[in-house]
Amino acid sequence: MQEQEDFKQLDMRYEEAELRSKRKNPSWIDRAWTFFSSVKVGLWLIGLIIIASGIGTIFPQEMYIPQATPPEEFYQKEYGTAGDIYYTLGFHNLFESWWYIGLITLLLLSIIIVSIDRFFPLYRALKKQPVIQSDRFMNGQRFGAEATGDVKKIDAIAPLLEKKGYKIRRQDGALLAEKQRFGRWGPYINHIGLVLFFGGAMLRVVPGMHEDELLWLREGETLPIEATDNKYYLKNEAFNIEFYDPEKVDAKFKKSLEAAGGNVPKNYDTKMTLYKKVGETSDFKPKLEEIKSGETAVNRPFEFDDFQVFQEQYAADPEFKTMSFSIVNQKTGKVVDTIKVDLREPKETYKLKNGYDVELKDFLPDFVVKDGQPTTNSGRPVNPAFVFNIKSPEHPKGERSLIGIKLNVGGDENQYKMAFAGTELSNISGVRIKKDLTLPFLFAGGIIFMAGLLIGMYWPHRRLWLREKNGRIQIAGFTNKNALGLQKEANLALTEVGLPELEDRQKLREEGEAK
Amino acid sequence: MKKTKQNPEERLAAAQQKKKKRSFWRLMIMTMVLFAGAVVIMQFVDQATRDKNGRVMAGDDAPGFALVDLYGEKQHSMDEYKGKGLLLNFWGTFCEPCKKEMPLINDNYKMMQDQGVNFVAVNVGETPVRVSSFIKDIGGTDYPILMDTNSSVEKAYGIYNLPVTFIINKKGEVVEKYEGEIDQAKLEEMVKKANQ
Numbered sequence: 091m092q093e094q095e096d097f098k099q100l101d102m103r104y105e106e107a108e109l110r111s112k113r114k115n116p117s118w119i120d121r122a123w124t125f126f127s128s129v130k131v132g133l134w135l136i137g138l139i140i141i142a143s144g145i146g147t148i149f150p151q152e153m154y155i156p157q158a159t160p161p162e163e164f165y166q167k168e169y170g171t172a173g174d175i176y177y178t179l180g181f182h183n184l185f186e187s188w189w190y191i192g193l194i195t196l197l198l199l200s201i202i203i204v205s206i207d208r209f210f211p212l213y214r215a216l217k218k219q220p221v222i223q224s225d226r227f228m229n230g231q232r233f234g235a236e237a238t239g240d241v242k243k244i245d246a247i248a249p250l251l252e253k254k255g256y257k258i259r260r261q262d263g264a265l266l267a268e269k270q271r272f273g274r275w276g277p278y279i280n281h282i283g284l285v286l287f288f289g290g291a292m293l294r295v296v297p298g299m300h301e302d303e304l305l306w307l308r309e310g311e312t313l314p315i316e317a318t319d320n321k322y323y324l325k326n327e328a329f330n331i332e333f334y335d336p337e338k339v340d341a342k343f344k345k346s347l348e349a350a351g352g353n354v355p356k357n358y359d360t361k362m363t364l365y366k367k368v369g370e371t372s373d374f375k376p377k378l379e380e381i382k383s384g385e386t387a388v389n390r391p392f393e394f395d396d397f398q399v400f401q402e403q404y405a406a407d408p409e410f411k412t413m414s415f416s417i418v419n420q421k422t423g424k425v426v427d428t429i430k431v432d433l434r435e436p437k438e439t440y441k442l443k444n445g446y447d448v449e450l451k452d453f454l455p456d457f458v459v460k461d462g463q464p465t466t467n468s469g470r471p472v473n474p475a476f477v478f479n480i481k482s483p484e485h486p487k488g489e490r491s492l493i494g495i496k497l498n499v500g501g502d503e504n505q506y507k508m509a510f511a512g513t514e515l516s517n518i519s520g521v522r523i524k525k526d527l528t529l530p531f532l533f534a535g536g537i538i539f540m541a542g543l544l545i546g547m548y549w550p551h552r553r554l555w556l557r558e559k560n561g562r563i564q565i566a567g568f569t570n571k572n573a574l575g576l577q578k579e580a581n582l583a584l585t586e587v588g589l590p591e592l593e594d595r596q597k598l599r600e601e602g603e604a605k
Numbered sequence: 606m607k608k609t610k611q612n613p614e615e616r617l618a619a620a621q622q623k624k625k626k627r628s629f630w631r632l633m634i635m636t637m638v639l640f641a642g643a644v645v646i647m648q649f650v651d652q653a654t655r656d657k658n659g660r661v662m663a664g665d666d667a668p669g670f671a672l673v674d675l676y677g678e679k680q681h682s683m684d685e686y687k688g689k690g691l692l693l694n695f696w697g698t699f700c701e702p703c704k705k706e707m708p709l710i711n712d713n714y715k716m717m718q719d720q721g722v723n724f725v726a727v728n729v730g731e732t733p734v735r736v737s738s739f740i741k742d743i744g745g746t747d748y749p750i751l752m753d754t755n756s757s758v759e760k761a762y763g764i765y766n767l768p769v770t771f772i773i774n775k776k777g778e779v780v781e782k783y784e785g786e787i788d789q790a791k792l793e794e795m796v797k798k799a800n801q
Contacts, residue, residue, distance in 0.1 A: 123631045186649040195642025202638060292641060295648035313755050320757065374673040374680045436734045452738040455731075456699065466699045469731045477738075 099596060100230035102568055104208065105215035127207040132200040139193050146184035149176050191292075198288050205281045216271060221261035223555055223566070231555075233567035233577065233592040235584070241558045243587050250583040251554065264557035274570065276546020283539025290531025301525040304402065308409060309516035311434070312365065312378070317523050318397065320367065323378055327361040329517035331404060358404055359387035360519040364394050386521060396525045403520030410471045411516035415493070415508040417446065417480060426482075428511055433471045445483050448508075452477040457494050464492060480506045552576045567592050660763030663781050667693070667773045668761040672727065672751035675736055681725060681751055683777070690722035690799025691773040695759065697729045698739040700767040702786035707743055713792055714747045722799045724748045729764065730756040772798050 125131060149172075155164050161182055165173035180187045228234065241263040248258050248265060256267035294300045301317035307326035314320035333353040334343075347354055362385065365378035384392045391398035410433055417426040427442040433455065440448040456467040457475035464475065475494030481487070484505060492499035493508045550571035557564050565584065569576040573594070581591040661668060671682040694710070696703035710724060717724055726746070728736050730753055740746060753759050762771070772781040772795050780798050783791070 117628060119628050119632050119635075122635060126635075183653070186653070188646045188650060191642060191646045191649065195639060195645075198642070199635060199638040202634060206634070289641075292645045295645050295652075311755075314757050316757065316760060373677055374671075434732070436732050438734055450734050453732055453734045455735070466735070468699050469697055469729060 099232060104211045107211035107215045123203060126200045126203040129204060132204055135193060135197040135200055139197060142184065142190055146181050149173060152182045194288055198285060201281050201284055205278050209278055221259050221266040222264045222557055228555060228564045228566045231566035231568050232596050234595060235565045235590045235592050237563055237590045238561055239563040239589065243563060243589055244556045244558060246587040247583050250586060254579055267554040269552045270549040271551050273545055273549025273551045276542050279545060280539050280542025283535045283542055286531055286538060287535030290528045290535055293528045293531060299527045303523045304520060305523055306518055306520050308518050315523055317525065323365040323367060325363045326519055327363055329360050329404065329519040331358040332356045359385050359401055360521060361385045362392060396527060398524050400522040402522040405518035408515040408517045410474055410513055412514040413474060414511040416511045418507050418509045420505060420507055433474060447481040449479040450476060451479050478508050482506055550575065554580055563589060661779055663779050665779050667771060667777050667779050670758040672753055672758060675733060675750040675752055681749055686723050687777055688775055690775060692722060692724045692795055692799060693771040693773055694726040694768060695729055695764050696726055696768045698731055698735055703768040706768060706787045707746060711746050717796055720796055720800060722796045725751055727751045727753050727758055729753060729759050774799055774801060
């Protein structure tokens with residue numbers, strides 16, 4: 091019992107090795123290093139970040155508030171004084187504010203320094219462990235026992251421990267059994283994961299790592315993708331949309347479908363082709379080379395290089411794409427020919443057979459009359475109107491008329507008129523083009539972090555020392571986690587060879603103090 | 606641990622050497638992490654001063670363009686105006702103030718050229734049929750009318766209202782973004798600013 095009263099537990103975290111920062115630090119570099127090597131500082135930083143992040147979720151971030159009202163008014167109007175303070179302190183844009191990023195940077199620094207500061211002493215201590223330890227060491231362990239016996243007992247226990255997965259080292263009869271040493275690296279692995287994760291998140295600001303663009307594409311239209319520096323072009327081959335038919339669904343859904351009013355889309359997708367710009371034609375148009383085609387539906391992106399194209403939106407109303415007209419001889423009622431005008435690329439002249447020509451003198455996509463003059467309200471083909479000049483053998487100079495939807499000015503007295511002969515519509519698809527090269531870092535960081543956490547939690551580093559001295563056998567045990575597990579494992583082997591079970595000296599001392 | 610015998614001076618020198626090396630690495634690590642953090646903060650601060658909807662504002666670098674004129678004769682690009690002041694105007698045939706300012710600009714075009722400032726007018730994605738009919742109506746222009754057929758330049762500059770004129774200086778920076786009809790006084794002011 092004498093021995094147990096003297097028991098003073100050794101600090102086994104780094105095997106008594108000195109921490110790098112605990113040395114004398116005269117220079118400011120070392121002083122800064124020492125400051126960040128403190129776990130307490132790291133915990134403070136984590137605490138501050140958690141509190142700031144928590145406050146940041148009280149009111150919505152700036153990107154989620156309605157765009158109509160400016161943010162300085164929105165927070166005040168919506169949340170009163172609290173909202174005003176929130177905005178003034180910059181919580182409305184917390185995750186991009188200089189002090190939040192600053193805190194994350196300091197935490198990163200702390201994690202890196204703490205890891206380096208502890209890695210080297212631990213590595214050295216674990217690398218060259220002596221098999222024979224001193225009395226002070228043996229008696230300083232939390233678990234231990236002593237009994238009479240000889241080296242044969244130690245020889246006998248070695249295979250038993252080996253079967254339990256311990257690695258055995260022997261020297262002059264003494265034994266060191268060690269298991270799951272790698273578990274000690276768990277916290278460092280998890281720090282590497284954290285550094286990767288935060289580093290990845292910071293990489294987002296590096297140009298080219300992250301792109302996000304919304305592109306509106308009419309059916310049949312080919313547009314450059316700005317996110318690729320206009321190196322790639324995307325063509326909308328066809329847009330397809332299906333609606334729920336209230337007659338064909340369950341009665342309970344029918345009600346809500348009718349309540350939603352109008353059409354509720356069931357599915358929509360875009361067939362598209364990707365082109366790469368390989369040069370320019372002589373009339374300055376891009377020379378395109380087809381790369382691939384495919385389709386994109388909601389949540390099923392179309393992919394190329396590091397980009398993903400998601401179906402995001404569509405325009406509620408389709409747009410006029412083409413309009414066809416017949417040239418009719420009003421005297422005979424005969425149709426001379428038919429032309430089709432592409433509203434996005436109308437031609438100036440349409441050559442017809444038998445010496446007939448139609449000239450398009452003007453095209454007003456959004457027809458309106460202002461101050462007695464026909465003009466257009468916008469550039470979108472909402473209400474198209476055309477000024478045609480029909481050249482015929484009878485009228486080589488041509489006959490003019492203004493044609494639109496339910497509109498025919500000056501056409502009645504002409505010999506030839508343009509008669510509306512049908513239209514084609516095109517849907518407009520809104521696709522989101524995204525690129526995020528930081529994701530692999532975030533995934534890898536997250537996985538490494540979890541792996542480190544699991545290793546640190548479930549792989550206890552267990553060690554047993556046995557040595558014979560003057561006819562007595564000294565036993566000592568150490569584990570960094572799950573003390574009962576070590577006792578159970580060791581005791582089974584110890585009793586089998588006739589040695590006493592491990593005592594928990596710490597518990598004995600506490601009980602002794604209690605008395 | 607017992608190495609070859611060293612005299613005390615040698616040992617002291619070796620220890621100092623080691624310490625120096627350690628201090629160097631410590632400083633390197635701290636500097637690198639803090640530098641990375643500072644870069645991220647500066648990027649975010651930079652982004653905050655820019656417009657959230659991608660509109661080009663005063664102080665930004667003017668995005669490049671390469672557009673063909675109305676008659677398909679020549680390609681005009683940002684690069685050829687570098688080193689000279691440039692007034693980059695966006696307009697549409699449906700915009701009344703655009704129609705009003707165009708003759709005024711045309712009358713002053715030679716004066717601007719003489720002072721070393723260029724003027725180009727980018728049409729916002731209308732059809733050549735419409736634009737040429739419109740230009741014929743107003744009697745033609747001496748300055749180039751560029752056709753932004755697929756609206757990519759319009760998108761790059763984030764155009765919402767017409768007319769809008771960007772005053773771009775010799776270094777290719779936007780000095781001012783002016784929304785609205787240009788009058789004689791404003792035009793002269795613009796030329797001065799573009800030349801600075």
